[in-house]
Amino acid sequence: MRIRPDVAELIHQGFNNAYIKQRCGVSGQHVAAARRRLQRPTAPERRDATALERLYAEAVPTGRVYDYQPPAGRMPLSPAQQAANRATLLAALRGEAA
Numbered sequence: 333m334r335i336r337p338d339v340a341e342l343i344h345q346g347f348n349n350a351y352i353k354q355r356c357g358v359s360g361q362h363v364a365a366a367r368r369r370l371q372r373p374t375a376p377e378r379r380d381a382t383a384l385e386r387l388y389a390e391a392v393p394t395g396r397v398y399d400y401q402p403p404a405g406r407m408p409l410s411p412a413q414q415a416a417n418r419a420t421l422l423a424a425l426r427g428e429a430a
Contacts, residue, residue, distance in 0.1 A: 335366045343367055348375040 339362070342352045349363045356363075367374065409417070 333365060333369065335369060339363060339366050340370060343370055343372050346375050 336356065336358070338356050339352055339358060342355065343363075343366060347355075349360055349367065352358070352363045353360050
């Protein structure tokens, strides 16, 4: 039996059989057989994805992680400051003097 690379990767990452079955579109028997072949224990429940995994899973990557909290004491930029930073960056890319 050949084990699909995506199934093997999810098994190694600690996801349970039901999640792998749904994510990869394979049968539960295939996932169980792959898990036995890789000698990995059955995961009792689905683990939480890391911030990097959530970013990769976005349909349209935005670079934002939805549950990100900025460090204490650091405030997010206002829309006006974001626009000013964008204008400065574009001017620098065009080669204009600041």
